[in-house]
Amino acid sequence: MASGERIFVQAIRHYCAEHGIAVDVHAGGWLIAMTSGNTRRFAFGYDIGLNSAIAHRLANDKSATSEALALANVPSIPHHLFLNPKLGEKVVGAGWRGAMLEQLAQNPQGIVVKPNEGTSGRAVFKVTTEAELDHAIGEVFAMSTGLVISPYVAIEEEVRVILLGDVPLVVYSKQRGADWRHNLDAGARPVLLEDGEMRTACAMLASHAARAIGIMFASIDVVRVDGEWRVLEINSGVMMEALGKLHPELVQGAYDAALDRLFGEVG
Numbered sequence: 001m002a003s004g005e006r007i008f009v010q011a012i013r014h015y016c017a018e019h020g021i022a023v024d025v026h027a028g029g030w031l032i033a034m035t036s037g038n039t040r041r042f043a044f045g046y047d048i049g050l051n052s053a054i055a056h057r058l059a060n061d062k063s064a065t066s067e068a069l070a071l072a073n074v075p076s077i078p079h080h081l082f083l084n085p086k087l088g089e090k091v092v093g094a095g096w097r098g099a100m101l102e103q104l105a106q107n108p109q110g111i112v113v114k115p116n117e118g119t120s121g122r123a124v125f126k127v128t129t130e131a132e133l134d135h136a137i138g139e140v141f142a143m144s145t146g147l148v149i150s151p152y153v154a155i156e157e158e159v160r161v162i163l164l165g166d167v168p169l170v171v172y173s174k175q176r177g178a179d180w181r182h183n184l185d186a187g188a189r190p191v192l193l194e195d196g197e198m199r200t201a202c203a204m205l206a207s208h209a210a211r212a213i214g215i216m217f218a219s220i221d222v223v224r225v226d227g228e229w230r231v232l233e234i235n236s237g238v239m240m241e242a243l244g245k246l247h248p249e250l251v252q253g254a255y256d257a258a259l260d261r262l263f264g265e266v267g
Contacts, residue, residue, distance in 0.1 A: 005029055007244035008046055011255040019263070041262055046237030048217065048255075050262055055215040059236035062116050062148045065213060069231055072212035075205070076231040077223065079148040081116055084141045097137075103149045104133055110152035113137070115144040126152055157224040159193065161206035162238055162254055164217050164261065168203035169254040172243060174221075190243045192250075205229050217258045 005013075009029040016023040022035040032043040041049055047056065058064045063081035070076065082100060083092045104111055104127065113136040114124040123143060125136035140147040162170040174188040193199040206220040209231045219235040238258070244251040 015259045046239045050217040056236040058213045059234040084145045107151040116146035153225045155223045159202040161220045
């Protein structure tokens with residue numbers, strides 16, 4: 001096993017070794033081919049290939065996820081899409097900046113500006129002034145064709161649910177440190193949730209969200225705001241690197257269950 005490999009890659013190697021599946025790792029671990037007889041499956045990034053193409057695209061698009069959840073009446077944090085003006089006025093329209101300023105005016109507590117696609121909390125900005133908005137716009141549009149704006153809310157709890165079908169394989173809270181964000185890459189710490197009312201509520205909401213976009217295997221973040229649980233985002237790629245350092249057997253078991261489904265060993 002290569003030194004420094006991601007836990008995701010290690011988990012796939014372990015599963016394949018246990019099940020007699022040939023595994024070929026390419027592109028520094030970002031593309032993995034798994035071959036069993038005449039069957040070949042691929043993992044790409046943190047996606048093992050269980051989800052349909054449309055579910056994958058919806059989950060990777062924060063604005064599209066927000067719209068789909070609203071259609072299904074699933075409580076969520078709204079995400080409003082703005083396209084990069086470099087795409088041209090015919091695509092973007094002339095009033096994009098005014099519409100952003102309107103979002104800021106409607107949310108005096110602040111707004112959050114971030115790329116429409118992407119994870120790990122990169123290029124995420126809390127904005128309360130026009131100057132901060134202009135800075136955030138410049139930073140996000142320098143790396144993305146679209147950004148989303150959501151109202152800044154005081155998050156009381158954030159929980160991640162790793163879901164396979166309707167089964168919550170792993171449920172944990174993200175205990176943040178000094179940063180206002182709950183991203184694990186920003187220093188938040190994963191803490192497993194025991195069976196109880198909170199775990200049940202989060203798992204149920206995550207299941208409703210997954211059904212709304214038709215996704216099979218996903219990492220779903222839910223947040224409690226003013227005492228109510230809402231979906232923050234859905235990730236088609238299931239990353240458990242931080243959790244795997246604390247609970248390796250649990251993480252291996254979750255990936256094993258998903259790979260069982262991928263190779264048809266369970267119905």
